[in-house]
Amino acid sequence: MTTLIVIIGYLCLLLALGFFSNRLFRGTSKDYFVASHSIGPFLLLMSVFGTTMTAFALVGSTGKSFERGIGTYGLMASISGLVHAGIFFLIGIRLWAFGKKYGYITQIQFFRARFESDGLGYLLFPILVLLVVPYLLIGIIGAGKVIEPVTAGAFPELFTNPSAPPWLGGVPPWLTGLIVSIVVLSYVFMGGSRGAAYANTFQTIVFMIMGLVAFVFIIKGLGGLDQAGRVPARITEKGTIVQDFRYDKKESQLKANDPPKVVGKVKHSESSELTDHQPHFSRTPVTAEFKKKNPKTGELISFERELGIPFWTFVTYLFIPLSVGMFPHLFQHWLTAKSAKAFRLTVLAHPLCIMIVWVPCVLVGAWASGVLPPGIPPPAVLSAMLNLLVGDPVLTGLLTAGVLAAIMSSLDSQFLCLGTIFTNDIVLHRAGPKKYSDKQTITIARIFIVVIVSLTYALAMVAKDANVFDLAIWCFSGFSALFPVVFAALYWKRATKQGVIASILGASVTWVYFFYLSGYGGEYFVGPGIVPAAICFFVASVALVVVSLMTDPPSRETLKKFFPKLS
């Protein structure tokens, strides 16, 4: 119960911040959508970083490392440090310059002008919305999965149908999702882009500090750093996978299992030297069989899991972080920057911030393989480790608030962005800029935000068992397949409207095809482990180049406007 009170206190604090940012709101639509281009370097870094790090970063990375080991960091984090910073430098600053000079608020406004096409906006709008929605679902589903284990036992008579038996009495995911949606909606509704920037900054600081505090306490619970290194599951000479330790909650210490507890067995591996190998500490693929309890019947059922990362998966994952170049919510954050110089801190510090958040999460996920049952749902690994090793309810509450902070700092930007593109690219675009007053424009955006929050919440309840990491990857894959469009818009004069439409259609068709093959959102690889995003990207690029070269180039006026001579 104490844990829950701390979490509720944090949410109230956020609401107070929403009221505060509402007082700073200047009352204009430009301030509501892009904070009047007034955000400085630190707020820009925190809001961009907070937006890109969601449940995916904390809950998803820990869960993925629990499944596949430390390769998760190279797979997503270190390559993102390079690719994201490169995109901020090469794409973000240019889009900011065009946005500031020509008054663009959304990506679609830029693309409509650059490719002289109204229809392009109507084609892009539903695609961007459909790709942002899974991203929103990740946040709401992730929040639900984090809160239930840490509040287990708080209301045993009220919440009698937990997701897993040990979590009886915990706050159910539907209630957490509802509360998180309402809190985020409140401060976005009141403060718009400026409110989101302040809330993101506050929440990013909270989740970074709390992440480090959680890491320190988990290390302490495992008996120190040296001991933690010995904790992950180990492969024996017989090919079984064992846990050498268990955590004794009564004595609050790690104890040796004698004999080691068998939790699984190796089914297949390319490596012959597996004895005493800790598969979560390397990246060689090992297929293993584990057992888990069916939560309803209590019966033990077998399941297979591939530990490690296949080579081609590791290589082709570099296409996933390209998605950042096409995130509509990030475009909006870029536009809030006061000057191009405001980007410098983001370019420099973003890779370091990723490291500070991801290294501890990935380590905790790998360590968890040695003390948690292998059948635990991956998104619940972080909170299960906190619950098992930290114990103190106040601290657990603060740490859980940190996880919620990471989740909400992305949700706010995405909700705001959907309201912004609907208002500007559909309503105002059709009605003309003078039909609605500034106040009416803000009201339209707010109404759409309420609608999208409600729809997202309903969808999250339907997809409540989805794997947060895999769902995120599908969302990122879609955006990365659209990356050739933004790159060509900025750097290739010969790119045409027809080429871009062909590219978007090519990306969409291949994405839908692979999404279908994945069983609508599961982990899926092509051939030896190639991620679908690489193929979608390739198809989109070829379509863009071939069709552009076959069609007439853009007008001289457009080229002069978007490729001016700079000295």
Next chain:
Amino acid sequence: MDSPKPNSGRSLVWLLFVAMFLAHQDFWWWDDSSLVFGFLPIGLAYHALFSIGCTLLGWLAISKAWPSELEAFADEQEEAESS
């Protein structure tokens, strides 16, 4: 947007950017689960250092290839266009 002509600083940044992509494929640690400082798997330690390398590359890009012309372009007084 036509950027100013490439200079040696920009070329160096591009060269290092490509080199970083190659350095990311650290297949040589693939099967190695040995620990650095007694707790950090070597594959993870390498990629943490890689993240620091990205920051250093960012610093180099800002010093040698900063697009200052873009800021001037954005600030030129022209009538804002709403589509």
